Amino acid sequence: MKPAYCWLCGRDFRSEWRHAQSGGELVRFRDYKQLPDDAVGHPPGLEWFCREHAAAARVLSHLDSASALVELQRQFGSFPKVIEPSLIHDPSLWVVEVGPQRSRVLAVIQQATGRTATDALVLLRATPFELVRGWPASFQSWRVELESVGARVEVRYDQA
Template sequence: MTPPYCAVCGKDFRGEYFHTGNGGELIRFADYLPLLEGSVGMPAGAAWFCRSHVDAARSLCALIQKDALDSLRQLFGQFSPPIPGPMRDPELWVIVAGANLGAVARLVRSASGWTPAQAHERIKAGPFLLISGWPSELARWEALLREAGATTEIRYP
């Protein structure tokens, strides 16, 4: 099966799909033909769509794939094809440090290894990427930061 790249915009949502099963969906169109048992590849009449385009694609699933993709490209425009590369790890972003800057700065330094000046500079600058890694690792830091009053977000690049 081909990796989860959106058939409309080319968005790579492999990381999120791998880690959480989210980020998009495989849509089967009227001309869908499942693979024979033991076969590998992408089934005919099926395509991946990111969360931004999956509802529109789902509404066209009664069409054959080519007609549905033509309609979606007319609706959303033509995008550049995806550039394959290695799957990137999820990222933990600090959106707002909150009122307890000292506690958040200590956690930021512990997670990142930055100096106090580097941590304070990033906190003052606004939303910043703190670390990337496996979701279980990020969840631990996210919980600690939220407990300290920070607003955080796990992003899947």
């Protein structure tokens, strides 16, 4: 199976797919042929698309994959094909807005990162910032705590 890179633009959403089964989808075109059970590889006519291009690709699923790609390139333009294998980065929890309870957010920064109060304050003033990186379940408690004190947070999957 091919890794989760958009066939049109090359966007890498492997991490988001691995952790949340989101970020894009496989689209089956008219020329799809299922591989035999004992075969290894990726079946023809089945391609990955990022969330931005998946809907347009689904509309063209009645075409063979080569014709669909030509039509998608006509609609969206051509993208540079610079897909080099790389490590899949773990998602990260970002604090996007601190909210009204800065001291509580400061305490969470210290607990989550082990930083001193001074270093945590520097990070707090640099909003938005990455708090922690890892499996989303590993930082869920920090996410809940930050949201409960009015901070706005995001899980980001495509940050190296």
